[in-house]
Amino acid sequence: MKTTQYFNFMRQRPDRMKIRDEWIESAIQNPQDEKVQTDGRIRRWTWVEEESKFLRVILLEDGVTVHNAFFDRDYKRRKKP
16 A cells, blocks of 8 residues: 555654554545545545444545545535435
């Protein structure tokens, strides 16, 4: 998994240490929702059953480099058109 230095630094936080690589990969490969930010970064969400929470993964514009990953308490699933 390709990551940024920012991701590696933030992953050291106690609330982020328990986020498993396979959960991040699931968000990347099979997202339940996706949104492209105005800066080109890509937000992808997946449901993590073990935590009963949505995980948001932010990718760089290349679509593979993980910039951030965290449990998104404010996420409301959007209806697909």
